[in-house]
Amino acid sequence: MGNNTKRKIADGLQEMLRVKPLRKITVQDIMDCKNMKRQSFYYHFQDIYGVIEWVYDEDFVKQVAYDESEEFDTWICKVVKIIKENHAFYRKVLEHISRERVIKELYPVVDEQIRNRFWLGQNGNYLVESFIIKSVCHFILDCVAMKKGPEEDEVLAAVENIRAMLKLPSGNILVLPSTQSTMTA
Numbered sequence: 001m002g003n004n005t006k007r008k009i010a011d012g013l014q015e016m017l018r019v020k021p022l023r024k025i026t027v028q029d030i031m032d033c034k035n036m037k038r039q040s041f042y043y044h045f046q047d048i049y050g051v052i053e054w055v056y057d058e059d060f061v062k063q064v065a066y067d068e069s070e071e072f073d074t075w076i077c078k079v080v081k082i083i084k085e086n087h088a089f090y091r092k093v094l095e096h097i098s099r100e101r102v103i104k105e106l107y108p109v110v111d112e113q114i115r116n117r118f119w120l121g122q123n124g125n126y127l128v129e130s131f132i133i134k135s136v137c138h139f140i141l142d143c144v145a146m147k148k149g150p151e152e153d154e155v156l157a158a159v160e161n162i163r164a165m166l167k168l169p170s171g172n173i174l175v176l177p178s179t180q181s182t183m184t185a
Contacts, residue, residue, distance in 0.1 A: 006044050010055045022096040066112045083143050090144045106137045
């Protein structure tokens with residue numbers, strides 16, 4: 001029952017975002033939209049940003065979780081497809097939440113994908129790994145920021161370009177020697 005109520009509240013927020021900017025939406029607006037009592041909201045969420053985080057986790061993170069049987073190309077295309085399916089919501093959220101905060105939430109998801117696919121069990125260069133992971137995060141956010149996201153063939157071409165940059169003449173993926181770094185993600 002809890003997740004059904006959370007979904008209903010999340011749907012209410014998404015409906016309200018179609019007609020109002022996030023900063024003008026109140027908890028009462030969301031609950032009125034769904035004919036629910038205000039106290040139900042606070043039983044499940046602390047504030048509207050809690051709803052956004054829940055939607056992100058349920059509708060994005062869980063769908064793009066690492067699956068070893070899935071190729072990177074398939075994964076990144078799935079990410080873009082999910083964004084396109086709910087583009088208006090993600091775009092409105094990005095307009096009102098700092099890019100840095102969104103990257104902070106997105107980074108672990110992308111980090112898991114990249115490390116498990118390209119550097120599993122290897123110690124690489126932290127700075128290069130971080131650069132690639134952050135680049136993929138920014139690519140994802142750029143897809144959200146676009147009026148119309150990229151087509152699948154454009155995404156696949158970008159992935160091929162990234163692969164080409166990382167490949168050695170032998171065909172292996174480039175893994176630079178380890179470096180000690182005091183930087184953290």
